[in-house]
Amino acid sequence: MKIAIASDHAGYPLKAALIPHLKTLGHEISDLGTDSPDKPVDYPDFARKAAEAVLSGAARRAIVVCGSGVGACVAANKFKGIRAGLCHDTYSAHQGVEHDDMNVLCLGSRVIGPALAFEIAARFAGAEFSNEERHNRRLKKIEEMERGN
Numbered sequence: 001m002k003i004a005i006a007s008d009h010a011g012y013p014l015k016a017a018l019i020p021h022l023k024t025l026g027h028e029i030s031d032l033g034t035d036s037p038d039k040p041v042d043y044p045d046f047a048r049k050a051a052e053a054v055l056s057g058a059a060r061r062a063i064v065v066c067g068s069g070v071g072a073c074v075a076a077n078k079f080k081g082i083r084a085g086l087c088h089d090t091y092s093a094h095q096g097v098e099h100d101d102m103n104v105l106c107l108g109s110r111v112i113g114p115a116l117a118f119e120i121a122a123r124f125a126g127a128e129f130s131n132e133e134r135h136n137r138r139l140k141k142i143e144e145m146e147r148g149n
Contacts, residue, residue: 001027001028001060001125002028002030002058002060003022003027003029003030003059003060003061004030004049004050004053004059004061004062004063005018005019005029005030005031005032005050005062005064005065006031006032006033006034006047006062006063006064006065007034007043007046007064007065007066007109008034008040008041008042008043008065008066008067008072009034009036009038009040009041010037010066010109010110011043011064011065011066011067011072011107011109012034012036012037012065012109013037014065014107014109014114014117015031015063015065015109017114017117017118018063018065018117018118019031021121021122022121022122022125025122027125030053030058030059032046032050033046033049034046043064043066043072043075044071044075046066047066047071047073047075047076047084048075050062050064050076050104051075051076051078051079051082051104054082054103055079055081055082060103061103061104061105061124061125062103063104063105063121063124064076064084064104064105064106064107065106065107065108065109066106066108066109067108068108068110068111069086069088069106069107069108069111070086070106070108072084072086072106073085073086073104073106076104080146081146082103082104083096083100083101083102083103083104083142084102084103084104084105084106085100085104086106086107087107087120088107088108088111088112088120089120093120093121093124093127094123094124094126094127096124096127097124097127097129098127098128098129098130098135099135099138100135101129101135101139102124105120105121105124107120107121
């Protein structure tokens with residue numbers, strides 16, 4: 001699967017660890033930056049890059065990492081068609097895809113460590129939307145909200 005990954009400076013070390021791990025699982029990774037933990041940058045800029053990669057089709061899904069994951073999640077969800085979820089457990093990571101068609105995973109590098117992040121990212125990447133009627137019905141309601149209805 002093509003996965004875009006981005007982070008701010010706080011998320012950089014975890015992003016750097018996730019990339020080779022995801023590659024060993026067979027995923028094609030597009031690193032959208034940042035390139036250093038030493039230069040402060042703004043997480044909305046990197047959440048935007050990840051969201052745009054998904055919306056353009058350059059990536060099927062994306063992962064965004066910031067200090068808490070909260071800011072990245074708020075920013076990513078501002079884009080119509082993006083369903084970002086902050087997940088610090090494996091159940092939410094796969095259930096978010098299976099039930100809610102989550103397409104962006106947000107992680108907090110100051111909340112979880114690499115071992116758990118590896119498991120969460122693997123469950124996110126390995127999950128598929130169930131396409132069950134009840135989940136499609138709920139997604140249609142979300143799409144109506146995005147249209148302002």
